[in-house]
Amino acid sequence: MDFVTNFRHSAPYIHAYRGKTTVLWLRSKVLDHERLMSIVGDMALLSSLGLRLVVLFDAHDSHNNPISSAQITAEQLLNITAEIGQRRYAMEAMFSQGITNSPMHGANVNVVSGNFISARPAGVVDGVDLMAQGRVRRVNHLAIREQLDNQNLVLIPPLGYSITGDILYLSPDNLVVEVAKHLNADKVVIVGDNPHPSTDGQKEMSLDALKGAISQLNESSSGLLELKVAHNASMAGIPRCHIIDGHEDGALLSELFTRDGVGTLVARDSYDTFRKARANDISGIAALLKPLEDQQILVKRDQETLENDIGHYLVNERDGMIIGCAAVFPLNEHIAEIASLAVHPDYQKGGRGNALLNAAEREARQLQLKEIFVLTTQTEHWFIERGFRAATVQDLPENKQRLYNIERNSKVYIKSLVS
Structure with a gap:
């Protein structure tokens, strides 16, 4: 730098x-x-x-x-x-x-x-x-x-x-x-x-x-x-x-x-933590997501959307900086979408993506959900290696099917949380 x-x-x-x-x-x-x-x-x-x-x-x-x-x-x-x-x-x-x-x-x-x-x-x-x-x-x-x-x-x-x-x-x-x-x-x-x-x-x-x-x-x-x-x-x-x-x-x-x-x-305090997001994390999350949105890896979310959805986000905070995030969006009593999974480029070799995904899975289990899914355009192998299986848009809940962006043509991967 x-x-x-x-x-x-x-x-x-x-x-x-x-x-x-x-x-x-x-x-x-x-x-x-x-x-x-x-x-x-x-x-x-x-x-x-x-x-x-x-x-x-x-x-x-x-x-x-x-x-x-x-x-x-x-x-x-x-x-x-x-x-x-x-x-x-x-x-x-x-x-x-x-x-x-x-x-x-x-x-x-x-x-x-x-x-x-x-x-x-x-x-x-x-x-x-x-x-x-x-x-x-x-x-x-x-x-x-x-x-x-x-x-x-x-x-x-x-x-x-x-x-x-x-x-x-x-x-x-x-x-x-x-x-x-x-x-x-x-x-x-x-x-x-x-x-x-x-x-x-x-x-x-x-x-x-x-x-x-x-x-x-x-x-x-x-x-x-x-x-x-x-x-x-x-x-x-x-x-x-x-x-x-x-x-x-x-x-x-x-x-x-x-x-x-x-x-x-x-x-003595927590220098590097994974926790639920708060309102004052919005700017940090936005800064983390923007490069991936610009590359069309992630769907763009404006400030108002982040404010409305902040309760669904988990963050990895390191010494006051948001260096990772993931969101859990329940769509019904059975399944949730994992979205906005991102890690700061300087910290992508330390297993933080795995830790964020695990935190998101724990959150979904606490909500007593049976499955999670992701929509991805460029990282399907990463999710396959972590237990996700290929699926189709028709496998998603109807409310998500109606919102599916055909132009992005995202691939669907689903993971069962039931052992």
Whole structure:
């Protein structure tokens, strides 16, 4: 697709994300200067489009990132805070750029950080004093929201502050979940290891599927920590969690502004559903049917006809877009017509036509009908492969025979629903 088409297709996401709170976790692998420069530019663009961004980041590289059960001495904490400071200041400097003809020109992103996280010592675990290892005590969500309301980007390092004035290290994988939960975030986005090698390339996963996948992985599996955090965030009530490959340039934008994305999405709600059509689906159905009507594959239906018939339609909705539809028109107590069976060209290889036909058959069975039929000019083999048999116009109910369009000369195929 060309630029204009791509930009138009991203418009629904631009509208949907405006004013929504997104918590991003930047893993160590993307914090080198070159990768970070690119991601900062993408985050500035997201901010300009109205997303409310809270950004967390790792303290060390992935091999030396302290785990939540590790003891952290005063000397280690000093090294951690020094590295955190360097990374924080580097990001603030990048957000301050404004060179002409660069992605940051005119961005004017204000970055705010501070003592938003109260912490307590982790204490003694299994006989070991974890010393400067901490646990989240409180997230000052009101102060964070105030900064977001002022259109500032909030930067949160993996540190917390105790009531005694101590600095404590907070494991980022736990901190991400706590911050997102207290902010009632709309999304968590993890930019780190690519989990696709560990999940057979799945782009969308339910909570149950994700839990099952994690149970089959070992500690060296690609993206295991990212998958665990996505699971925990989803369990904490975050509607959608995205994991994207930190090595892929532009992955953040591709994941959020294209329908299929490039990473892994864990959604609590129904991202891809088959359901009864509603009145607000009419424009989506019309757009889906029009190319097939123009090719005379389907009979043309005007807006008024669709409005009158909307109660007979089933749709396949994917992330707010109607990508498939079918209609069930009962003609008497015995038989129904299946019509307007269509799938968007981008999704015609995924078995959605079968799923729509099966949904239509279930609908007919619920109405206690015995047969269904189709009229087709170009897809008779597809229906034959799915159990339909050739018939004649005379086999149709009389009310349908009277409406049969001789000029189209459609072929008739009937399927019994009685086993």
